[in-house]
Amino acid sequence: MTAQTEFTLTNPQTKDLAFKVFEFDDEKYFNRQRVYNYYSILLVTEGKGKLEADFSEYQFLENALMCFSVYQPFVIHPEDVFKGVLINFHPDFFCIHKHQQEVACNGVLFNNIYEPPLIQLGSLEMDELLSVVAKLKIEMQNPVLAQYELMVAYLKIFLINASRLKIQRQPVNEQKYEQDEPFILKTLKDAIEEHYRTKHSAGYYAQLLNITTKALNRLSKTHFKRTLTALIAERLIIEAKRELYLTSKPVKRIAYELGFEDEFYFSRFFKNNAEVSPQLYRTTVGFAKGEL
Structure with missing residues (x-):
């Protein structure tokens, strides 16, 4: 029996994507430029390569966290193996602007013009984020009372933890500043x-x-x-x-x-x-x- 690799919720009114968790094991989904009307978060568990975003190039290794805003184009060129998890959510599902005081990821994970859209994590930090993703996947399979509220709560936990990790780190490939x-x-x-x-x-x-x-x-x-x-x-x-x-x-x-x-x-x-x-x-x- 093949394990389920994609979990999707749609907006019942518009029928558009509201939230998705997708487990990938190759680069097919990312090797051409992607531009979406929802937020995208990648957790790269295996692989290394090059990310192109915002007209810039960045190198990444395994245990990389990548975050892209609505309609932010990106393309990924892995060198060989490429595995991980992709999370998408529409602003109607969760608006980072309206929830800024609760989550504070706007300007950290998203919409920061001064820092790269990725950071390298330690294996334990990656496991911590993946544990939240696992709870999201379980909840997506159980359309019961207050499903939306619980999923939003898990998403908030994920975004808060990811924001804390990014704040703790210097940008990837940051060069040493001269004193002035x-x-x-x-x-x-x-x-x-x-x-x-x-x-x-x-x-x-x-x-x-x-x-x-x-x-x-x-x-x-x-x-x-x-x-x-x-x-x-x-x-x-x-x-x-x-x-x-x-x-x-x-x-x-x-x-x-x-x-x-x-x-x-x-x-x-x-x-x-x-x-x-x-x-x-x-x-x-x-x-x-x-x-x-």
């Missing part, structure tokens, strides 16, 4: 958070930090694995997604609040960076969920 670099990079992150809604050019931040654009861009590519322009764009997209999902604001208003005078230019910018249009994002992910 951490201050510049911390200042850069603070500046982007303060001004990204109105200042979209790399030159503005270089001038603010009294450094050449070329030098600041080189630091960004070295430590954040992406250009300064890409960092700013990703920060704008994260906020745009949040506004599209949580509010009923017209796209034109969201564009204006993010510093775009032209709604159509904003829509092109969003599609180029998020793979889908703002309208399709709302259709497939959710609309005004923070107002319900």
Whole structure:
């Protein structure tokens, strides 16, 4: 008798995927770019190779934890054997924005433009996360009273534990900062958070930090694995997604609040960076969920 390897729950109203646990034993599911309207978490129990995400490349070994946001494209190139567990959940099943105070994984596991989307775990830490996954799989096979509430509780436990593990670690492949670099990079992150809604050019931040654009861009590519322009764009997209999902604001208003005078230019910018249009994002992910 073949063991069950996929456990799926669908939204009874939309018939779309709500939550899935999938055990994989090869790379077939991941060897071409994936872009989904739900969150994805990979627990790699065996294998090593290369991850491509956010226009950057990262090396991984066994016992790797990878986390991808809604519509975040990624592709994996393992060197040989590749086994583990994939978890998917739709924002309608569990919204990390609305539950931020309870779970605090937004900006740690997901939507962090400054750190890689993966960390290496110890074998005991991996076993701890897999034990929670096992409880989720058992619950998914028992559609009884309060099934949804218990599954959400297990998912919260998983996300909290994973967030703690990531906070405890330095980013994968992090290079040693020179003594004066951490201050510049911390200042850069603070500046982007303060001004990204109105200042979209790399030159503005270089001038603010009294450094050449070329030098600041080189630091960004070295430590954040992406250009300064890409960092700013990703920060704008994260906020745009949040506004599209949580509010009923017209796209034109969201564009204006993010510093775009032209709604159509904003829509092109969003599609180029998020793979889908703002309208399709709302259709497939959710609309005004923070107002319900």
